[in-house]
Amino acid sequence: MNANAGDAKAGGVSLVRIGGADTVTLQFTGDWVHGAVLAKPVGAVLAELDTGQKPRRALLQTHDLAEWDSRLPTYLLGIVDWCQREGVEVDVSGLPEGVRGLLKLARSVPERSGVRRSAEGAPLLAEVGKWVLGGLKDTKGLVYFIGEAILAGVALLRGKARFRSVDMALCIQEAGPSALAIVTLISLLVGLILAFVGAVQLSMFGAQIYIADLVGLGTVREMGALMTAVIISGRTGAAYAAQLGTMNVNSEIDALKTMGISPMEFLVLPRMLALVLMMPLLALYADLMGIVGGALVTVSAFDVSLVQYYNETRRAVHLHDFGIGLGKSLVFAVLIATAGCMRGMQCGRSASAVGDAATAAVVNSIVYIVVADSLITLICNRLGI
Numbered sequence: 001m002n003a004n005a006g007d008a009k010a011g012g013v014s015l016v017r018i019g020g021a022d023t024v025t026l027q028f029t030g031d032w033v034h035g036a037v038l039a040k041p042v043g044a045v046l047a048e049l050d051t052g053q054k055p056r057r058a059l060l061q062t063h064d065l066a067e068w069d070s071r072l073p074t075y076l077l078g079i080v081d082w083c084q085r086e087g088v089e090v091d092v093s094g095l096p097e098g099v100r101g102l103l104k105l106a107r108s109v110p111e112r113s114g115v116r117r118s119a120e121g122a123p124l125l126a127e128v129g130k131w132v133l134g135g136l137k138d139t140k141g142l143v144y145f146i147g148e149a150i151l152a153g154v155a156l157l158r159g160k161a162r163f164r165s166v167d168m169a170l171c172i173q174e175a176g177p178s179a180l181a182i183v184t185l186i187s188l189l190v191g192l193i194l195a196f197v198g199a200v201q202l203s204m205f206g207a208q209i210y211i212a213d214l215v216g217l218g219t220v221r222e223m224g225a226l227m228t229a230v231i232i233s234g235r236t237g238a239a240y241a242a243q244l245g246t247m248n249v250n251s252e253i254d255a256l257k258t259m260g261i262s263p264m265e266f267l268v269l270p271r272m273l274a275l276v277l278m279m280p281l282l283a284l285y286a287d288l289m290g291i292v293g294g295a296l297v298t299v300s301a302f303d304v305s306l307v308q309y310y311n312e313t314r315r316a317v318h319l320h321d322f323g324i325g326l327g328k329s330l331v332f333a334v335l336i337a338t339a340g341c342m343r344g345m346q347c348g349r350s351a352s353a354v355g356d357a358a359t360a361a362v363v364n365s366i367v368y369i370v371v372a373d374s375l376i377t378l379i380c381n382r383l384g385i
Contacts (some may be wrong), residue, residue, distance in 0.1 A: 061094030191293025215294030244344025
């Protein structure tokens with residue numbers, strides 16, 4: 001066997017029918033190496049075998065065979081597969097010993113189904129069906145998780161929920177004080193951006209004082225709770241999914257079930273309560289930082305004093321505006337905790353599954369947040385709040 005093509009001769013295949021076409025002999029000649037030209041592709045040989053009366057026996061022989069490499073066994077394998085599918089007996093005794101060994105090795109372990117790449121993509125209707133079935137599966141899992149979470153909440157109200165207070169304190173620490181730094185930075189910058197955006201138009205009419213109205217109302221009613229929720233979804237929601245997913249990989253959740261401890265009460269409930277308690281406080285803090293950021297721009301870049309900015313903010317922002325922002329933050333907290341914990345509990349048994357769960361938790365959280373924010377804003381607009 002030699003892999004050098006050099007001045008390779010064309011590899012040929014001659015087909016001879018013997019004994020009333022019951023037996024066919026295929027003789028292989030020339031060079032069968034990479035770069036050599038083949039007289040007939042394997043498809044042409046199979047078409048010739050399938051034409052007319054189908055043979056009962058096929059003899060594979062070599063005649064004046066020169067150099068060959070893996071190209072010859074690959075070619076022969078296509079013929080052998082066709083013969084096995086059509087019920088034709090194959091005799092490979094006329095082939096070189098090395099070729100017979102490679103054919104035997106190739107046929108010793110059957111090919112797994114589904115490993116070959118399909119030349120054609122799946123039909124559009126099949127893709128739509130998979131998407132619909134996946135959506136139904138996710139919806140069923142969400143409904144099931146919400147039902148278990150409600151039962152865990154009922155057990156908490158009855159004083160029968162079992163979880164450790166130290167876990168609750170740790171979750172509060174991670175969801176609240178540990179997030180202050182990033183919430184401070186983002187909220188301050190969002191306030192700066194709102195002030196600059198409003199100032200571009202308001203300064204054209206000499207109404208820079210109303211930058212305080214724009215920043216105050218925009219931050220308190222919308223951006224404070226929304227930006228805090230986005231931060232927490234990427235920080236805490238992903239952490240919940242990764243933590244619970246790792247526990248699932250290590251069979252810790254199965255161990256809790258074996259001991260008769262509800263994972264929803266022991267693992268999910270403390271995390272949901274921690275977010276519900278901390279999100280309104282973080283949203284209020286984000287409102288303060290956003291207003292401070294707007295004040296920095298308005299006082300330093302425009303002809304507005306700090307007292308004027310403060311008085312205009314007090315006049316524009318009312319208590320019900322804070323109530324809307326706090327209500328949104330509570331809804332966002334429930335949605336983030338639900339998405340993170342649900343994806344963690346549904347995680348597979350591999351390291352890649354943990355990463356997929358964390359990614360899905362963040363994506364689902366943001367989608368839930370945006371949809372809920374749109375609905376709440378629409379309802380408030382319809383009610384004139």
